[in-house]
Amino acid sequence: MAIKSLEDLRKIKNESQLQTKARKNNDTQVIVGMGTCGIAAGAREVMAAVLEELSKRGLNNVAVLQTGCIGMCQKEPLLDIVRPGEDRVTYGPVYPADVPRIIADHLVNGIIVEDLVVAKIPNKE
């Protein structure tokens, strides 16, 4: 790694930021329900699919969070998408195969995947 110009430096900076982005506050979030019920229903696999899809797309400005049981165990695995200034949308049951579609349509393009929606929580701002 020999750095000879500002471009060389910026390149390393961008690569490094990709790795450390999770340490910044991100308003765009993917939240996976990780209660005992969620895990039993396959939430861990959903989480793995989320991470894989995000890294495939190089989306490093998204926070991946977990939440506990919200009392809709029959709909687990649950997955929420939060985009800044928009309603929070809960999807379920979500299987690993559904993840690419939710991320592409909703997270990236802002189009809600209606057939999988469980609930919408209005944005308060």
Place this chain on the structure above:
Amino acid sequence: MALVRAHILICTGTGCTASGAKDVLAKFEQELKAKKLWDEVSVVETGCHGFCEAGPLVIIYPEGTFYTRVKVEDVAEIVDEHILKGRVVSRLLFKEPMTSQKVPNYSDIAFYKKQHRLVLGNCGHINPDSIEEYIGAEGYEGLAKAVLTMTPEQVVEEMKKTGLRGRGGGGFPTGMKWMFCAKSPGPKKYVICNADEGDPGAFMDRSLLEGDPHAILEGMAICAYAIGADEGYIYCRAEYPLAIKRLKQAITQAEEAGLLGKNIFGKDFSFTLHIKEGAGAFVCGEETALMASIEGGRGMPRPRPPFPAVKGLWDKPTNINNVETFANVPYIFRVGAEEYAKLGTEKSKGTKVFALTGKINNTGLAEVPMGISMREIIFDIGGGIMDGKKFKAVQIGGPSGGCIPEQLLDTPVDYDSLIAAGAMMGSGGLVVMDEGTCMVDVAKFFLNFTQSESCGKCTPCREGTKRMLEMLIDITEGRGKEGDIEKLERLAKSIKAGALCALGQTAPNPVLSTLRYFRDEYEAHIYEKRCPANVCTAFIGYKITDKCVGCGLCKTVCPVDAISGEPKGKHTIDPEKCIKCGACMVKCPFKAIIRG
């Protein structure tokens, strides 16, 4: 590779390592692997956050949850609850000392909220062993900008515009210093970083070196470019092994990346760096003594002028700055002098890192903009005085500084206001004292330090501090005489005027400033033979009050049979026999025995 969804930042600075961070780190690795989470979570070692008191510290992102005093036994619970299920383990959160409220997020803690972490910004938030993470935090952009787009003269001009003053104690304008050295003729020049950090209680330089070593290298390289130096030294005390290890690692990485060494950024600019370990003598922090030490001689100061900028290391023009001073430089060149100069006051720009210690609730490092009041530092950031006691004074500037009493708490903290108040910025050590502190005793403590650290080269410092210390010992042990105060003042004046280096010139400051604000305490010791704070044992006596019911318990514990009295009658202590051990006071179930 899958994306990493969470980062577990574990502080492995000197403080947290001492409280067990390495074991916590190993346990996290074990737990995450056992639960098959190792691939989605990254574990990062960081440098000191300046909050060692609450260590080992663990911060988990993306939430930014701040866990304190994490023990090996807690790790499994954090992994199960937080990492797996996203539930905060609230019993490990930080509790505000004033309100007892638990605070989940790093950025919401009062200790950090009022701070302005510009120099310490990376400390605790990046992996200091990774040059990539430093570059990811915009590291080396300042150097790139300086070397690729500015002439050395422009770099010096830019530094002058910032108004930055040296953080090592003297407060000399850094841009001016660079200019003097740049103007000195000669093909060979040196840059030195003073990492001797000798002030008792100060540890901001250590934190910076451990937590963000590349920032110091970058600052030094920019300086080298500006003054025309091709070689530099970091003089770091050997008591900082972790700092030295991380510096060495950083130098190797920077050399591999071409950011140190020959033809940096492809330009006709080369800079190599060495580390020199110091043996921990306070006087070796003085710049001329420090250079003598690098040259292999005894660490003793010499008269100035000639200043190092003219005749420094091996008689070559040399620029020497403190660690924190250099740590400001990368930021300055990233954002520009004008932006930087917006922070702080008219004559003191930027921020200053203070090390809070003593009778204060939150001890640790606090970086604040210049000009903030002492009250805000102590009460808002520091969380007030321990055990609800009353504030008495704060010693600033260590053994060369002075104290600030209650009535001056609203003084803005900047170089000139502090001098006017009879103290000084120094390296930024703040020792907070409560009502139970004897100010004569404090002066004695600091003078004892400088007296034993005096190198002995000049008479005023060697003999003068010794005589002053003897007088303070006499005063605190009940042998003070009329005229002692005046004699102390006279001696202090002579030492200040006659000592060779700033060690001697500033040694009387603690005595002078306590005399200025607490003269009555000196007088009480000398004339009334009493210590108002009940600290100096020579004046303490134990008395039995009317609360005594005559149980006789005190009599049984007194090791010298100084207590007499009939059962069920009030007992008395014979002051001639009493050795002031205090055992009776501890024993008395009726709190009938008092000190005074």
